[in-house]
Amino acid sequence: MIIPDPLTPEGAAVIDLHEQMEDLENRSGEWPGAEVVDILGPWLADFDFTCVPTPARWVAGSAWVLRRQDRHEDVVTLWADEASALACLAQHARANWDNVWGGEGIPDFPPSSDRRAVDLYYGPRDERGDEDYWLYADDIGRLASTMPEPDGFRFPGEEFCAQANSTAVFHPMTGPDDDGLPCIEAGGVLVFAYLDPDMQAVRVSVDLDTAVEQLVRGDATIPLHVEVGNATVFSAGSRAVPARSRTGRMSRLTGWVRWMCWWRED
Template identity: 55%
Template structure:
């Protein structure tokens, strides 16, 4: 299928210019001489920039614990979501090989129950075993974020792209003063166990919401559901109060007629005082 360049775009206009240059060369020489063609193409290419875009922003998407284990037969690196899980895996392998060190250099014949303790005894101080060792350390998981998307809640593709870019911010450990949080388009949703309230607590913070999602009145369109029940919805105005029916409606009509009759006689319906 032939491609028609669009003269309204910079790239399309440049392609048309190149075609004009080559047509002019053909008219002058009856052919495309190699040297002339190279000069034309070289000058034409100089109009373009092929540098990688600088619009990418590095972003920390999470943290992983890197466990490296080595001995005479292997050198393995694995990733773990937290230190305790990595240490538990390492301790399990150490216990399976405990016979290699049991009874030597003061090492007990039975491994201790504590994971850190059993690892320290197996590898010795500062990983002193020459043929085996390990390292365990945290490392940020980073990614490059492209230029901001054109967010439109009515655009399914834009919403899907934003959803796929959501971030989870875990706590670094029990001593971390932060709370687990998911971030999407600047909206922060915290979900955690609250010992003070003795409850599962969910908190939504909108201060950093992407401005493209903020309505002219400063609010963010939002629906909050608990299981199948909608507990918050600011998309549509609340329904008008239902009009009374039955005996309540008859009493209201009677009260209205009574108030109008007193006003016609010059009596304040609230104070019973004559107003004339």
């Protein structure tokens, strides 16, 4: 059964039509053809069937863009962070150090610092000749269609999500010798957050294999949106809706974070 969403223009229009037809039936005991036409005419006039809805653009992550250009090639590569892009550029500079060796202020061997090696190799931007580079961060866009899923998939509503979130379970490690990892489980989705000495980083992993069937689309994928701070680092299959309830959740989250900061300082 399809449930019209009153938060969308289409859903509100369907509900309005239902109320008008219900009122007509209550007054007349039936749906007289002439009066039905009088209702449907203005109602259909509010719709535009001539154009295809424009997909909304969402930020699905970000990347560092490195463009390196010389007489022989023009190469564009993407990197997860600035340091990695700079290291790649420095690697090219060191491999071609003979191109600048002997110039004023240029040492015989490239320095170990990536930034220093790049600055010495390329020199000031207004003095560069055949070789140049551009390095900048940019958003990775994703077009989210406003059309319904072809298989009729609808992400669970507020009631289902509230129930799943309120019954979320934390699975801690039982001790330093435990082979497992700490994770939180909500709706069958497992999210692991832990300190990884091999990666030398705080690591977050998501396991979707045990997700409840209500979250799985017809193509066996699950809508997923990942944020770190205020930045979206990954987004696939998500469809934002009017933020009626998001404000309340975010304010509660902000309050909880502030309380935790106060508790730690106390």
